[in-house]
Amino acid sequence: MHELSIALSIVEAVELKAQEEGGGKISGIDLVIGKLAGIVPESLRFCFSAASKGTLAEDAVLAIEEPEGVGECGECGMKFPVTFYYAECPECRSLRIKIISGEEFSIQSMTIEEGEES
Amino acid sequence: MCDTCGCSTEGGAVLRKPGQSDYHVHVSDGEHGHTHTHDEHHTHDIGHHHQEGTSRKVVIEQDVLQKNNLLAERNRGYFEARNIFALNFLSSPGSGKTSLLEKIIPPLHQRIPVAVIEGDQQTTNDAERIQALGVPVIQINTGSGCHLDAAMVNRAFKELDLQDNSLLCIENVGNLVCPALFDLGEALKVVIISVTEGDDKPLKYPTMFHEADLCILNKIDLLPYVDFDVSKCRENAMRVNHHLEWFELSAKTGEGLAAWQQWLEDKLAQH
Ligand SMILES: Nc1nc2c(ncn2[C@@H]2O[C@H](COP(=O)(O)OP(=O)(O)OP(=O)(O)O)[C@@H](O)[C@H]2O)c(=O)[nH]1
Ligand SMILES: [Mg+2]
Ligand SMILES: [Zn+2]
Ligand SMILES: [Zn+2]
Ligand SMILES: [Zn+2]
Ligand SMILES: [Zn+2]
Ligand SMILES: [Zn+2]
Numbered sequence: 001m002h003e004l005s006i007a008l009s010i011v012e013a014v015e016l017k018a019q020e021e022g023g024g025k026i027s028g029i030d031l032v033i034g035k036l037a038g039i040v041p042e043s044l045r046f047c048f049s050a051a052s053k054g055t056l057a058e059d060a061v062l063a064i065e066e067p068e069g070v071g072e073c074g075e076c077g078m079k080f081p082v083t084f085y086y087a088e089c090p091e092c093r094s095l096r097i098k099i100i101s102g103e104e105f106s107i108q109s110m111t112i113e114e115g116e117e118s
Numbered sequence: 119m120c121d122t123c124g125c126s127t128e129g130g131a132v133l134r135k136p137g138q139s140d141y142h143v144h145v146s147d148g149e150h151g152h153t154h155t156h157d158e159h160h161t162h163d164i165g166h167h168h169q170e171g172t173s174r175k176v177v178i179e180q181d182v183l184q185k186n187n188l189l190a191e192r193n194r195g196y197f198e199a200r201n202i203f204a205l206n207f208l209s210s211p212g213s214g215k216t217s218l219l220e221k222i223i224p225p226l227h228q229r230i231p232v233a234v235i236e237g238d239q240q241t242t243n244d245a246e247r248i249q250a251l252g253v254p255v256i257q258i259n260t261g262s263g264c265h266l267d268a269a270m271v272n273r274a275f276k277e278l279d280l281q282d283n284s285l286l287c288i289e290n291v292g293n294l295v296c297p298a299l300f301d302l303g304e305a306l307k308v309v310i311i312s313v314t315e316g317d318d319k320p321l322k323y324p325t326m327f328h329e330a331d332l333c334i335l336n337k338i339d340l341l342p343y344v345d346f347d348v349s350k351c352r353e354n355a356m357r358v359n360h361h362l363e364w365f366e367l368s369a370k371t372g373e374g375l376a377a378w379q380q381w382l383e384d385k386l387a388q389h
Contacts, residue, residue: 002265002296010182021176028173031182038299038325085324086357095360107178113171 003043007051014110018056021112026057028111036069036085036102060110069102131270133277134257136246145258145273186300189268193275193303197286203389204286206304208326210319211292213312214336216244217369219287222379223251230386231284235274237266237291244289254278265296268303285386294323305389312337313344317351324358332363334378339368 010029018026033039041064052058071082073089074096080089087097133143181187197204207215216236223232234255236244245257256274258266271288280286288304290297309330311319314337320327327333333355335348348366355362365381367374 002299005263005265005267006182006299009185013180013182013185014178017176017178021174024174036325038295084321085328085359086321086354088357095357097360105182107180107182109175109177109179111173111175113173 003040004047004051006039007044007047010048010107011051011055011057013107014060015056017110018112022114023056024112024114026060026110027113028061028063029057030063030065030108030110032065032067032104032106032108034067034069034102034104035083036099037105039105041066065108067101067104070100071097072100074098131258131260131263133274134242134245134259135277136242136249136255136257143273143277145270183299183301186268189272190301190303193268193272194305195303196275197303197305200280201283201389202280202286203284203386204288204302204304206297206302206307207287207289207310208294208297208307208330209292209310209312210294210315213292213310213315214369215289215292215310216247218310218334218336219289220247220251221369221372221375222382223248223253223287225379226285226382227251227253231281233275233278233280233284233286235266235271235278235286235288237270237289239263239291260291264291264293265300266290266302267300271302285382294319294326298323298326298329306331306385308332308334310334310336311351313340313346313348317347318354320351320355320358327355327358327362330359330362332365332381335364335366336369338366338373339371 014026014029018024033041045062048062052060069082070079071087072079073092073094075094076089076092078089078091079100082097082099082102085099088095089097131145133145135141209215219234226232232253234248234253236248236255236257237260238244238257239260239262242257245255248255256277258270258274260266260270266288275286288302307330309326311333313335335351341348352364355364365374365378367378
């Protein structure tokens with residue numbers, strides 16, 4: 001369900017921007033959704049098609065980049081891949097891990113069509 | 119369509135007050151109000167010749183949850199300016215959020231003003247339980263929505279007539295997934311789990327436990343009857359979030375409640 005409200009906010013943001021840019025149709029949207037962001041890309045795609053009906057973004061193709069999680073050890077500074085929030089430093093076994101990548105969730109850019117539609 | 123007033127708001131959140139069936143406010147945050155001005159350019163479709171369209175990349179670089187985050191910061195600023203300590207209570211359905219509020223509010227509100235925002239998909243049942251304690255309460259019914267957002271809370275607290283130097287308890291919709299993503303402007307997030315759930319809950323819902331500031335393990339009166347390993351659960355929670363504060367209590371018998379109440383009193387005093 002939260003993917004639907006999130007899809008609606010994406011549609012709202014890109015439509016607003018597209019209107020500022022002249023009101024052309026949006027053919028593509030580039031998203032970054034980190035693996036730890038708590039968003040399931042597949043449900044987002046599904047909700048997006050419903051959320052974008054009748055808007056400038058209705059035919060937009062979603063390109064989703066999914067950065068891997070990276071943790072940094074608070075004790076020894078080691079950086080290592082994490083797949084979940086619970087992680088242990090492979091170097092010193094500390095649990096004081098700070099997530100430095102993988103929580104991203106942003107709209108990077110979009111492609112808008114110019115000229116007349118056929 | 120809304121059953122109460124017949125308006126066409128679909129699935130949007132509605133504010134209600136217990137015992138006041140005529141009170142009914144739609145949270146219209148403009149979230150779904152798309153203005154379809156692009157229709158205008160279709161009007162010249164007739165009679166034009168079709169050129170090959172060219173496409174162009176537009177950089178946006180915007181956080182998807184930006185709108186909610188900005189509004190949450192406005193809520194936070196408002197609470198700070200008036201010295202209102204806001205807590206966001208989160209749990210699976212039935213872990214005991216309302217029961218805990220029923221226990222902690224009576225001894226507190228003699229000295230400190232307390233107000234409550236209740237979030238549920240339907241009914242004003244929880245708001246009625248709070249109203250019985252004699253504190254101001256407003257119910258947000260999210261309909262199909264499974265979490266509160268900053269816009270709903272913003273609208274709700276304006277209906278509450280909050281006092282300076284007070285405590286605001288926000289009970290989120292019972293759900294361990296989505297509410298983790300939506301900042302409401304609270305000072306702290308309180309996640310509650312009960313011993314009738316699995317001790318691996320923090321590992322199954324890591325985002326929630328990662329975001330929370332403190333965790334309350336509730337229903338410890340039932341420990342003799344269930345297979346629940348308290349230290350294992352605590353360890354799992356700490357793995358997800360090593361800053362998490364931890365309390366164990368029973369909202370039913372009151373066991374362990376004093377420690378948490380003391381924590382709350384201390385926070386209110388520092389605040
Ligand atoms: N045995 C026992 N039962 C409890 C305790 N706390 C709550 N309950 C019971 O658990 C059930 C759910 O409690 P609520 O306080 O309504 O839970 P909630 O989290 O507010 O539920 P929702 O708002 O529906 O998500 C009720 O039947 C309570 O009486 C406890 O400490 N021990
Ligand atoms: Mg409740
Ligand atoms: Zn959801
Ligand atoms: Zn280390
Ligand atoms: Zn209505
Ligand atoms: Zn068009
Ligand atoms: Zn939700």
